[in-house]
Amino acid sequence: MFKVTFTFENGSKVEAFANAGDNLLEVARGANVAIDAPCSGNGACGKCRVQLKGGELDSKKTLHISDEEYNIGWRLACMSKITADVEVLVPDIASAYKSRMKVADLSSKEEIAIFEKAKHDVEMAGIELTNSLDVVEVHMDPPTLDDTMPDNERLTRALQKFMNLKRVRIPYAVLKKLPDVLRESKFNVKCVLRTTPNDMYVYDIFDSNKDVVIGGLAVDIGTTTVSAVLINMETGEILAKSSSGNGQIRFGADVINRIIESQKPGGKKKLQDAVIKETINPMIHEMCRSIHFPENQIYRMCVASNTTMNHLFAGINADPLRMEPYIPAFFKTNSLFASDVGIEINPDAHIIMAPNIGSYVGGDITAGTLVSMIWNRPEFSLFIDLGTNGELVFGNSDFMMSCACSAGPAFEGGDISCGMRATDGAIEACTIDKETMEPTYKVVGEPGTKPVGLCGSGIIDVISELFMTGIINPKGKFVREGKRIRHDHYGMGSYVIAFEEEAGSVKDVEITEVDIDNFIRAKGAIFSAIRTMLNSLDFDVSMIDDVYVAGGIGSGINMANAVHIGMFPDIPLEKFHYIGNSSLTGAYLMLHSTPAEKKTYELAANMTYMELSTVPTYMDEFVGACFIPHTDTTLFPSVMEEQQKR
Structure with missing residues (x-):
């Protein structure tokens, strides 16, 4: 040894x-x-x-x-x-x-605006923002020698009288504290309840003098990044927000590698611990600490994630997902509670999971589709979620079709030598002067933060600028020379965005031809999926009325640059809308509103899933899309015209 x-x-x-x-x-x-x-x-x-x-x-x-x-x-x-x-x-x-766990500053109007808009949109569609959790105050007569009713029965009868329900369930956690709370409060208590037409579940009990906030937790479990919000379930107010890298990433950037890892001895437990013990639980504690909120007062949780992440989170064998005929253990389930998987909130908290609709189109997309509102409009709209997998939904109020393509982790900084998530130090926007080839960039973080790497939106900008200024050719190879362009002894070219002395790391921040090639394949997967899905419906890109782009790719994508590189179709820019992390926003709506939760189940049930691997033309489309902007430049007339003007 x-x-x-x-x-x-x-x-x-x-x-x-x-x-x-x-x-x-x-x-x-x-x-x-x-x-x-x-x-x-x-x-x-x-x-x-x-x-x-x-x-x-x-x-x-x-x-x-x-x-x-x-x-x-x-x-x-x-x-x-x-x-x-x-x-x-x-x-x-x-x-x-x-x-780099990050707790968001909720004084930022931008942080709150996305959730407020989502609430407004679903309310305008007739969906009520109500749920089954409530706090009620109950007053009971203290026991006497003539009234020897036990504590649990005394509380049950008081609640039945108050709520006019036959069945009241008091779990062990409440029963354990019941004698002390009743006597300390002189039998005047507040109860946190979940009420349904058939019964009532008592989550917690407090002295009636205590101010009680019902906490709820919405979590987006991405393959690369995990985001969460802690909310007041009665008002929908966001109390805290946090994001972190997914601890599972050390077992592989993509879901297939993680499924393979989970099949090794003890693998399922390792993968589950990585996302729960190492990622979600520390995020919960950090959020609660930042606002002095008790973890035990979080009584409901909603998870939106892809199908594989759902299985690994729940500790369920995901191997059948990668083996033909690609069958998951579940598309939807209501059987999960916090104590089942070790989430450190109230042990009886129910975990809602956004429903999956296919092996590679998961709850993150159904939650995002709810937020996009394409189901409530007659116009034809395209919803795109950019992550490790690129997922698409196309349709309107009459029909919706979905598909998924393996874009890889490039949109979140993976497979890129200086790639990183959109955290402090990430270059999120960039322009390059055509004559001098000098870059001007914007870095995530406080003013003066030095660049460490490139996040997804920054990568899109850099590659677009390199192409539009003629520094690289359609294959992504460097064709100009200058002080920021260099070649290693193998002949591979790279462009330096920030030299070591300008950067906040121990090396230059640069993008190489290998990086560009990886990103071209990622963007090619997205564009070819769009074309394949539209072609299957006898549609073309001119028939798209709106495109809603989601994903934690950065503060937002420069849509013009995304079109320049051939990731999105060449349609008027006013048709594109960036809607942020729609998976988290959708999980928030499902958590806060039981009607929104039911609507999401309805959307999933009515959505047609298209398996791209079974479409013979998909690979031809993909090969054609692996150039900048495309091998068929007639698909991008405005891009070619603008490049000639420059």
């Missing part, structure tokens, strides 16, 4: 033991050390960099690490085997998904 010591930039250490020949990345995973590995350890992404500080490693040389970096100890964890005692430094960027 050899000792493996993982050190971190803050000075802390984690020690583990390994056998000769063990893979360093696997040892890190076993020790719960967070090393980002989007490709799940096959050497393709180059993100699992560590620095050798002592001892020995048997490490293969890769294209992701230069000779200079190799000489000062940089290695890929997935390409390294244990041969002796060793100490490695894990850089902060490797565990950025874990360390």
Whole structure:
């Protein structure tokens, strides 16, 4: 056995033991050390960099690490085997998904406006913002020698009289505190209830003098990013908001790698713990701490996520999802409670899950479709959710069709050498001067924040600008020279957006030809899916009245640039609308409004799912879309005209 010591930039250490020949990345995973590995350890992404500080490693040389970096100890964890005692430094960027948890400042009008608009839209469509949770005040006569009724029966009868219901359910958690609360309050109490036509469930009991807020939690579990809001269930007010990287990302950037990982011994538990214990529970505690709110007073939770994330969250075998005929364990379920999966809120809290409609079109899309409102309009609209999977819904108030394409993690910064989520330090917007080739960019964070990498919206801008200024050709290859353009000894070109001295990291922020190629495939998957779905209905892009774009890609996409690179169809820009994280907004509406929850189930049941892999023309469409903007430039007349003007 050899000792493996993982050190971190803050000075802390984690020690583990390994056998000769063990893979360093696997040892890190076993020790719960967070090393980002989007490709799940096959050497393709180059993100699992560590620095050798002592001892020995048997490490293969890769294209992701230069000779200079190799000489000062940089290695890929997935390409390294244990041969002796060793100490490695894990850089902060490797565990950025874990360390950069962000609690939003709700004083920002932009943060609240999206949710307020969604509430207004569904109300205008006739959906009431009401739910079954309530706080009622009950007064009881204290027991005497002549009135020896037990506490639970005394409360039950008082509630039956108050609410005129036959059945009242008092769970163990309430029964346990009942004697003390009743006597301390002199039998005047407030009860948190869930009331249905048939019965009443008592979630909690308090002294009648206490101000009680019914908390609710809406969570969007993305493959790369998890976002959540804590709300007041009675008013719908957002009390706190948080986002974090999904802890599962160290097991692979895509759902297939994670499903494969879940099939290893103890794998399902590892994947479930990564999203619940390492991601969601810390987010809950951070939100509650920030507003001094008791976790135990969160009585309902709504989860919107893709079909695989739903299964891994619930600890259910997801392997059949990747094997023909691709059958999930469930499309919808109402059987989950917080105590079942270890969510650290009220143990009896019911977990609502936005319904899935296919193996690769999940609850995040049904929740997003609710928010897009395309189901309530006669015009033909296209809803696009940009994430690790690109999901699309097309239709109107008469019909809706959906499909999914594997875009990969590029829209959220994965598969891009300097890619990152839209957190502090991410370049989210960029322009490039055609003559000097000098960039001007906007960085997420406080004024003066130095750039660390590129998030999705920034990548779109940079590639668009490189193409429109003639720096790269339609294949994504560099065709101009300058101080910001360089080539390595393999001839691969790159464009430097921020040199090391300008950046907030230990290296230049740049985009390479490999990055551009990865992104071209991602955008090609989106455009080819749009074309394939429209063609199946005998529609063309001119018949689209509105396009609603969602996803945590950044503060918003420059739609013109997305058209320039051939990701979206060449239609008038006023038809495009960015609606933010519609999955989280939809989960919020389902949580706050029982009629909205029912409407989402209805939308899922009435939506037609199209499996792109069964459409013979899809691959031809995809190949054609893997150029900038497309091999058929007649599909993008305004782009070609604008490029000639520049």
